[in-house]
Amino acid sequence: THHAAAHGLRATVLAHATSADSPYGSADRVVGYPAVRYDPVGPTLPGYARAVLAHHLGAGPNPADQPGWRTLLDHPWLRREGACFVTLRRGDRLRGCIGTVDPYRALGADVAGNAIAAATRDHRFDPVTVDELPGLRVEVSVLSPRTPTTARDLRPGTDGVVLAGTGPDGRPRRATFLPQVWESLPDTGEFLAALRHKAGVVDGSGPWDGAGPEGDDDEDLSRFTVDAWEEDP
DSSP, rough: OOHHHHEEEEEEEEEEEGGGGSSSSTTOOOOEEEEEEEEGGGGGGGHHHHHHHHHTHHHHHHHHSSSSHHHTTSHHHHHOOEEEEEEEETTTEEEEEESSOOOBBBHHHHHHHHHHHHOOOOOTOOOOOOGGGEEEEEEEEEEOOOOOEEEGOOOOOOOOEEEEETTSSSSSEEEEEEEEGGOOOSHHHHHHHHHHHHHHHOOOSSSSSSSOSSSSSSEEEEEOOOOEEEOOH
């Protein structure tokens, strides 16, 4: 049970009995037999993010006051520190995406905070309105811890990438692509060039072609993987 809770599984006891319930059993010495179903918590996160967003926009109750959501948020996996991204789409178009790379708060709180941020603080888009809510599709990606890497070692389609470098003003810049970005940028060189552009870093080497240097000396790359869950279209 401890292992299941630590890995985002929720246990439901369906039935229980002891050997004393058998016609041949004795109540003096018994062995217990539970029937337990383990369900992943992850698939419930987009619904929770939507409930948080609906409340923020004045279109629903506070999920923290709802018994079902309170029970979910009390799960050990959601109470420990975790990092996630919340992505909002309208049809096939991005409508907002905000997330956390390095964990600093409980995962449940991170989902809630990033759901609101994706709808209201993504500078690329106007804030989401309450009228848009029914047409939005919500995705939650939970990140693994990130580790240092090089361009040569990146795994297209698998790795999310954080690039840190220096901007034209000499200040540090950083940008992140989730693994889902590989779907539109499957070439490693194009992927990294777009990531550099997003970060606004100085790039004197051009897109990496897999044969020469792996990037500017003052750039750092790290990678992570995600478990992602999306609402049905």
